Amino acid sequence: MARSGSKSPMDLWSVAGARVHKRSDQVATEEPMEIRLLAGSQRRTVAVTMRTPGHDFELAAGFLFAEGVLGSRDQVHRLTYCTDPDVDADQHYNIVQVALRGRELPDLAVLERHFYTTSACGVCGKASLEALHLRGYPRLLPGPQITPELLAGLAEKLAAAQGVFRTTGGLHAAALFDRDGALVAVREDVGRHNALDKLVGWAFLEDRLPLADHLVMVSGRASFELVQKSLVAGVPVLCAVSAPSSLAVDLAREFGMTLVGFLRGERFNIYAGRERIRLESQVSGA
Numbered sequence: 001m002a003r004s005g006s007k008s009p010m011d012l013w014s015v016a017g018a019r020v021h022k023r024s025d026q027v028a029t030e031e032p033m034e035i036r037l038l039a040g041s042q043r044r045t046v047a048v049t050m051r052t053p054g055h056d057f058e059l060a061a062g063f064l065f066a067e068g069v070l071g072s073r074d075q076v077h078r079l080t081y082c083t084d085p086d087v088d089a090d091q092h093y094n095i096v097q098v099a100l101r102g103r104e105l106p107d108l109a110v111l112e113r114h115f116y117t118t119s120a121c122g123v124c125g126k127a128s129l130e131a132l133h134l135r136g137y138p139r140l141l142p143g144p145q146i147t148p149e150l151l152a153g154l155a156e157k158l159a160a161a162q163g164v165f166r167t168t169g170g171l172h173a174a175a176l177f178d179r180d181g182a183l184v185a186v187r188e189d190v191g192r193h194n195a196l197d198k199l200v201g202w203a204f205l206e207d208r209l210p211l212a213d214h215l216v217m218v219s220g221r222a223s224f225e226l227v228q229k230s231l232v233a234g235v236p237v238l239c240a241v242s243a244p245s246s247l248a249v250d251l252a253r254e255f256g257m258t259l260v261g262f263l264r265g266e267r268f269n270i271y272a273g274r275e276r277i278r279l280e281s282q283v284s285g286a
């Protein structure tokens with residue numbers, strides 16, 4: 001099978017009732033990516049994740065920032081693919097090297113319990129709510145006041161921007177919107193956590209953090225990991241097409257984030273931070 005960026009051609013058998021025919025189609029590419037940190041003569045592999053190739057440098061930067069390994073763009077000297085002669089040439093683009101300006105590697109203790117990541121479960125053994133407090137993250141600022149009408153248009157805008165999804169049907173996406181609902185950036189990946197890491201990594205490398213005046217919309221459910229990554233990036237409003245987890249809701253409420261789930265057209269649920277959404281209808285029920 002030949003790989004072509006984020007999409008790969010694949011032969012398949014299509015069955016429709018009694019009719020069967022062979023055809024070719026595009027599927028989302030999934031390959032491992034190793035993230036290496038370099039400082040002076042030191043080198044350390046800090047993560048391996050299954051991802052869709054594309055925006056790999058953003059993925060590496062976003063992951064390291066979200067995990068607290070990197071704190072500012074100034075720490076990064078350069079990002080490159082591996083060119084080591086002892087590595088097979090076809091794997092060079094599956095290894096991203098993050099060279100730091102200092103001669104010493106940063107404290108990597110935060111990664112010890114979740115060294116390996118996958119597109120299915122995100123970072124394993126994630127830190128608890130208490131650990132996030134210990135890392136010094138404050139409650140989010142008030143942020144933008146938004147209307148239900150603005151929220152109603154986000155899912156359609158996200159779907160329209162998912163170019164690779166339209167041809168493969170197999171990718172998650174994370175999109176960044178400004179306070180007026182205009183699309184700023186979108187990233188796709190086979191892993192929903194990777195899609196958000198790519199988006200945060202883009203903002204990190206562009207010196208746009210924190211994203212205090214923006215909204216993020218994700219294509220799947222809202223997990224603890226996605227809320228945590230949004231929190232680190234300073235995102236005040238996180239919206240998801242599907243449901244949140246209980247710990248995601250706890251985290252959003254703890255740090256003052258607005259968390260919206262099941263956002264599909266004009267219908268949505270608010271799980272945290274209702275004060276940022278201007279609701280004109282009378283609240284009923286308990």
